[in-house]
Amino acid sequence: MAIHYHCRHCGTKIGSIEEASIHAEALGLHKLSDQERQDMVSYETTGDINIKAICEDCQEALERNPDYHQYDFLIH
Numbered sequence: 001m002a003i004h005y006h007c008r009h010c011g012t013k014i015g016s017i018e019e020a021s022i023h024a025e026a027l028g029l030h031k032l033s034d035q036e037r038q039d040m041v042s043y044e045t046t047g048d049i050n051i052k053a054i055c056e057d058c059q060e061a062l063e064r065n066p067d068y069h070q071y072d073f074l075i076h
Contacts, residue, residue, distance in 0.1 A: 001047040003027065008040070008052035009062075009072070027051075 003022065005014040024030050029041060029051075040052045054062075062068050 001049070003049045003051060005051050005053050007055035007058055009054060009058040012055050012057075014053055014055050 003017040
């Protein structure tokens, strides 16, 4: 099982965790609301987990340009 992090704004792969077993609490997933979990976490039939996060470049772009929050996808 692997956990893959991708930026929800630009699609860039942020990183992966290759662990045989890891608890949701260790990832902080237990702190998400049901809606946030539904929007950000998806499960593959292979057992892998995909998590939508935000990369540093998109975070900086959003901080510099707050109006970008209206867009689902950013190109940088």
